[in-house]
Amino acid sequence: MAVGQRLLLIVGLVAYPFAMAIYFSLSDYWVGSPGRFIGLQNFRDVLGNEIFRQTVQNSFVFAGIAVALKTVLGIWLAMLLFRPLRFKRLVRAAVLLPWVIPTALSTLAWGWMFDSLYSVVNWTAIHLGIVSPPGPNWLGMPAYAMTAVITVNVWRGLPFFAITVLAGLVSIPREYYEAAEVDGAGSWGGFRHVTLPLLKPVLAVVVLFSTIFTFSDFNIVQVLTRGGPVNTTHLFATLAYQVGLSGGNLGQGAAISLFLFPMLAAIVFVQLRYIRRE
Amino acid sequence: MQVGVRSRAEKIRSAAFGYANVVPFVFFALFPFYYMVITSLKNDAELYDLKSVPFLIQTGVITDHYRYLFGKTEFFTWMKNSLIISVVATSVSLVIAILAGYSLARLRFRGVSSFGTAVFITYLVPPTLLFLPLSQVVVWLGLSDTIWSLIVTYPTFLVPFSTWLLMGYFRTIPREVEECALVDGASRIQTLLRIVLPMALPGIVCCTLFGFTLTWNEFTYALTFVSQTANKTAVVGVTADLIRGDIYYWGSLMAGAVVASLPIVIVYVWFLDYYVSGLTAGAVKG
Numbered sequence: 001m002a003v004g005q006r007l008l009l010i011v012g013l014v015a016y017p018f019a020m021a022i023y024f025s026l027s028d029y030w031v032g033s034p035g036r037f038i039g040l041q042n043f044r045d046v047l048g049n050e051i052f053r054q055t056v057q058n059s060f061v062f063a064g065i066a067v068a069l070k071t072v073l074g075i076w077l078a079m080l081l082f083r084p085l086r087f088k089r090l091v092r093a094a095v096l097l098p099w100v101i102p103t104a105l106s107t108l109a110w111g112w113m114f115d116s117l118y119s120v121v122n123w124t125a126i127h128l129g130i131v132s133p134p135g136p137n138w139l140g141m142p143a144y145a146m147t148a149v150i151t152v153n154v155w156r157g158l159p160f161f162a163i164t165v166l167a168g169l170v171s172i173p174r175e176y177y178e179a180a181e182v183d184g185a186g187s188w189g190g191f192r193h194v195t196l197p198l199l200k201p202v203l204a205v206v207v208l209f210s211t212i213f214t215f216s217d218f219n220i221v222q223v224l225t226r227g228g229p230v231n232t233t234h235l236f237a238t239l240a241y242q243v244g245l246s247g248g249n250l251g252q253g254a255a256i257s258l259f260l261f262p263m264l265a266a267i268v269f270v271q272l273r274y275i276r277r278e
Numbered sequence: 279m280q281v282g283v284r285s286r287a288e289k290i291r292s293a294a295f296g297y298a299n300v301v302p303f304v305f306f307a308l309f310p311f312y313y314m315v316i317t318s319l320k321n322d323a324e325l326y327d328l329k330s331v332p333f334l335i336q337t338g339v340i341t342d343h344y345r346y347l348f349g350k351t352e353f354f355t356w357m358k359n360s361l362i363i364s365v366v367a368t369s370v371s372l373v374i375a376i377l378a379g380y381s382l383a384r385l386r387f388r389g390v391s392s393f394g395t396a397v398f399i400t401y402l403v404p405p406t407l408l409f410l411p412l413s414q415v416v417v418w419l420g421l422s423d424t425i426w427s428l429i430v431t432y433p434t435f436l437v438p439f440s441t442w443l444l445m446g447y448f449r450t451i452p453r454e455v456e457e458c459a460l461v462d463g464a465s466r467i468q469t470l471l472r473i474v475l476p477m478a479l480p481g482i483v484c485c486t487l488f489g490f491t492l493t494w495n496e497f498t499y500a501l502t503f504v505s506q507t508a509n510k511t512a513v514v515g516v517t518a519d520l521i522r523g524d525i526y527y528w529g530s531l532m533a534g535a536v537v538a539s540l541p542i543v544i545v546y547v548w549f550l551d552y553y554v555s556g557l558t559a560g561a562v563k564g
Binding site: 009010011013014015016017018020021024076077080081083084085089091092093094095096097098099100101102103104105106108109110111112113115117118120123155158159160163164166167209212213215216217218219222223236237240241244245250253254257258260261264267268271272 | 292293296297299300303304306307308310311313314317325326328332333374378393395396397398399400402403404405406407408409410411412413414415433434437438441491494495497498501502513514516517526528531532534535538539542543546547550553554557558
């Protein structure tokens, strides 16, 4: 029974706050005033809110583009790292670094790189003749701000993809490529008919994981733009923080963060149903 | 001979192609850190001069930003807080995870597989889904605004993660080894301490490293639960409290970012291979 209790404790660590999140979302709980049950009112309010609808759109644009870029670049980088390469350990260490360093701090450095006046990105682009001075105000204009947060997310998440896919590549037997070559497949054919199909299980896990954590991202947006300009980079987590803590409306904040749940549930379902079975 | 020559030329071409493609990735990965460091060593006049070259330090290296950081801010306290929180939260979580992971990997009792699944699911729940209710739990426990609020809440993500990672390692240890010890009269706990743990050492090192990294780097809870400057962690202190008014003093900000990242960099350089194996073994949160 002691064992069972320990395991219950683990599940409880997450299940208890989760149940509370649901309770909060169904009440008009404000910071300092325990609320009463108000049914689905918070969800109705949230769904009718223009800023929330903007946030939903932002989240799909952000996660969609970021995960796609991380997948493509991650496979590409993994294949480069798979080749015989001098200083392989050093290169691998360098490539993994963005994943290890505190994200909030490295995002701060990106904030300085995207500074409205002294941006090193703009300085470079101007001197290469790509843009005319003074260059875009990265964090001050909607499309550019979205580009900036996606760039930082890809920068931070790429190592995870590359290193995991690399492990998948290592496990593919060389004979398969030789067989493909005998059958007349070129390097593209080998990639399409050997690499990709055999990487599929690894890729599925990585993409699903990354989708969850890209959707629920908080650090990058909070440090870089705080959801601005005019809410065009808000994600569920940053909006929930703004409404629930800065604004004090815990009930509505909890309702907003719970919108992450259907996505989480769908991904867990896919994981359990298709991936862990293999 | 002809074939040999061609394949050698091809080899060189292929190597050159490899390097030419790897270099941009390495540059992309490292540039923000390079920029962090040189910004922290430049004087303000050069930092805010549109005519200077941002990639270089042209008017001399200075340490003023670092001296400001250690002399005039609570930076040292923040580092101390981060260290205490990371060490305590990681150790506590590790002990719980060892016991739980071992139970899940070894003992047979009813419902063990559904518990395994439950741990897996809790491990997938992102902290940003739980930070609002947890902020109230912390208030009810009377821990708000203290470093204990973080020591108590970090296990909510560390324990599921470590349990999941360790389960994999425990499963690779052959059952027979333990059965021998049991037959020789060792108790379950003795077997765990003397036989299983030494064999699962790489997994435990891995868990410790990731636990330390995840807690040191944690931002959401640390920002939410603590507002008093003296109780902040290094990451939140640098991000939130070095900005005076609405003005960003980039020199000292980057100095703070460099020093607050150092403990992680040192650990990372020492244990690089564990990071790689942990990342691939557990499909860690990314």
